[in-house]
Amino acid sequence: MTDETPAAPRLTPEERAARVAARQEARRAERAARREAERAARQQAAAEQRAARQQAAAQERAAAVPAAAGEPSSEPAIVARNLTVKFRPFSEKRPSLRQHGLAALRRHETPVVAVDDVSLTVFRGEALGIIGSNGAGKTTLLRVLAGTLPPDTGEVEVYGTQPPTMLSLGAGFNRKLSGRRNVYLGGMAAGLLKPQIDEMFDDIVAYSGLGDAIDRPAGTYSSGMFARLAFAVAIRRDPQILLLDEVFAVGDQAFKKKSAETMQQLLANAGTIVMVSHGLARLRRFCHRLAWMDQGRLIAMGPPDEIASRYLSFLGISEEEAQED
Amino acid sequence: MANASPVLSLSRRDGLGAYLVELWRRRHFAWHLAIGGIRARTSSTTLGLLWWMLDPLILGGVFLLVFGVILDVRRGDPAYIGFLLSGLFAFTYTRTTMMGGGNTLTANAHLIATQRFPRMVLPVASVVEGAVAFSFSLVPFFLIAGFAHGDWPGPHTLVFLPAFVFHTLFNLGLSLLVAQLVIPFRDIGNVMGHLSRIWMYMSPVIYPLDERLRNAPEALVQILQFNPMAAILGLYRTALLGYPSEAYHWWGSAAWAVGLALLGAVTFRRMEHKLPRYLA
Structure with a gap:
């Protein structure tokens, strides 16, 4: 400590100024070099990210547009045969209290057939969309495929090691x-x-x-x-098989993109997705096949564009009007 | 290729063995549901988990005021406090779990509609929740009965463990049976509250029943002795108050516990596939 202090007064003011200037110059050069290096690193990282993103996008495109046949795989993931589900709901046709007392004793209403003799096969790596009006039996069918609602008749077989995951x-x-x-x-x-x-x-x-x-x-x-x-x-x-009921576009725009990417990845890994939605435009873009249900029956199943236009013409809605979903 | 992968058939039901294995695999789920229920019920209160001790404390206070002071059932006997509280807290465990099975199934209808798991997990969780609540109530019990009459834990308290196990099995069986009745016929739920109240007055909760029934016909006394809660409460009073142990309390509790738990479990498993239809 003490041996440095005597050295300082020996410098003239000019010498001191020159030394300070030199030190400042060196520091400035150093900072510039560091900035340059950082910029280079950032550019490289950005380029790498861009390349990775492009590659991922290419993979996604490949996944979204599967084999030339249009069918992702010939291996079945779910085989459903002759599924029928009937509900016997409590109906209130006669809401008056006097009649209600008697009606309660014989509560044999005509059953509602939610799913009527539906047979379908879903393949591995396939995204199947189910469309139809409210009350067409889409959700009920999905619950039967999930194994949470045992059907009255018919059977469901799942090929794989996991039961389907209902999201x-x-x-x-x-x-x-x-x-x-x-x-x-x-x-x-x-x-x-x-x-x-x-x-x-x-x-x-x-x-x-x-x-x-x-x-x-x-x-x-x-x-x-x-x-x-x-x-x-x-x-x-x-999940090997993901069942989605009206929920596959959740969150804000950024999360929608992320979830769509994840689902495409799932399909690319030979996963299977069955989804129910009223978002027809989204289903057309995402699914390999569409199934159209009405009043519990499976009306048609096939390429998205064909089924969607048949469905729209059945409803009497033009393509332009349908775009607005 | 397709034949190489294992096939899960979702429309067929699992056998009893597979069912029990799956139920055991889901035990942590049941535990988390129970703990979640316990936390959720007091999460919005300031005193939080303390309520699990305050609740039985206040309940005990009300009953002591009515039956110990106003009606003076045992003429100022300080031992009555322990008698009443032990019966009351144990019976409350049965009363809350009796409807718990059905209630938890309706409350979790969405879960049942979308997830595949042995439905028995839900009633089991609600019984576990009741069991934890009952265990909490032991703290106010010993504080009151201990200071009032010197009913502190001692060697006799070891009897609490078998009594608790028998009681819990009994409650589970009862909860599973009641759920099967209440879910298809909701009307029964409206009657259950009254039934449980009558049951409490017919059980040795507030007064020793044999004393009250000294002049009653012999047949009625025998029918009331058949009451499972008489045997179970007898065991608890041996455990908590050091009452002399009776053989009937032991085999009566054990038989009711095992019998009802088995009956409840077997019948519940048979009907649980119908649940989504009743809950939809």
């Missing part, structure tokens, strides 16, 4: 609990074990993009946040 927003979720607990509840409801969820927990949170909100009660989430978390839980378990 339903927030099944098993409790809105009073934190997002974290809901990930566990939802995952376990879907058949995962706790260590499996432990392992994929960080991925799920990252995918959903919820960040710190994961520890807030799910009741405080916006509907989009809730949907993103539910989708992340369902998709992270790598």
Whole structure:
């Protein structure tokens, strides 16, 4: 400490100024060099990302537009034969109390046939869309394929090692609990074990993009946040067969893009998707085949454009009007 | 190629063995559902989990005021406090779980419609929830009965474990049976509250029944002795209050527990595929 202080007064003011200038010059040059290097690195990274994105996009295009035959695979994933589901709903045709007392004793209403003798085969790597008016039996059919609603007659066979995963927003979720607990509840409801969820927990949170909100009660989430978390839980378990009921476009624009990419990846890995939606334009773009249901019956099944235009002409809606979904 | 992969047939039902294996595999799910239910019920209150002890404390206070002070059932006997609270808390466990099975199935209709799992997980979870609540109520029990009459835990408290196991099995069986009745015929749910209240007054919860029935016809006394809660409460009073143990309490509780749990489980498994139709 003491041996440096005597050296300082020996410098003239000019010398000191020159030294300071030299030091400043050196620092400036150093900073410029660092900036240059950073810019180069950024450019390279951007180029790599662009290349990766292009490659991914190419892969997606390849996945979205499958083999020349139009059929992704000839291996069946789900075979359903002669499915029929009848419901006997409580109907209130005679709402007056006096008549109601008697009616309650003989509650034999004519059954509603929700699914009427439907047979279909879904192939591996295929995205099948189910269209039809409200009450056509689409959701009921999906539940039968999921194995949660046993049909009155007919049978469903699933080829694979996993039963189909029905993506339903927030099944098993409790809105009073934190997002974290809901990930566990939802995952376990879907058949995962706790260590499996432990392992994929960080991925799920990252995918959903919820960040710190994961520890807030799910009741405080916006509907989009809730949907993103539910989708992340369902998709992270790598389902072989994914069944979607009106929920495959969830969240904001960015998340819609991300979820669509994930589903395309799933198809590319020989996964299978069956989806029910009223978003006809989206189904046409995404699906390899469409199935059209009306009043429980399977009317037609085939290439999306053909089925969609038949469906639209049946409804008496022009193509332009249909674009607006 | 297709034949190489295993086939899952979703329209056929699993055998009993496969069902039980799957149920066991889902035990963590049942536990998380129960813990989630416990947390959710008090998540919006300031005192939070403390309510699980305050609730039985207040309930016990109300019954002590009515039956111990106003009606003075046991003429100022300080031992009555322990008698009443042990019976009340144990019976509350049965009363809450009795309807719990049916309620949890209707509350989770969406889960049942979309996910495939043994439906018995849901009633089991609701019984576990009741069991945890009952365990919480032991703290206020010992605080009150201990200070009032010196009914602190001792060697006799070990009897609590078998009593708790028999009681829980009994409650599970009852909950599964009631759920099968309530889901297709919701009207029964409206009657259940009244039935459970009558059942409580017919059980040795508030007063020792044999004393009250000294002048009643012999046949009625015998019918009331058949009450499963008489045997189960007898075991609890041995465990919590050091009452002399009776053989009937042991075999009565065990027989009811095993019998009802088996009956409930077997019949529930047979009807559970119909659940989505009733809940839709």
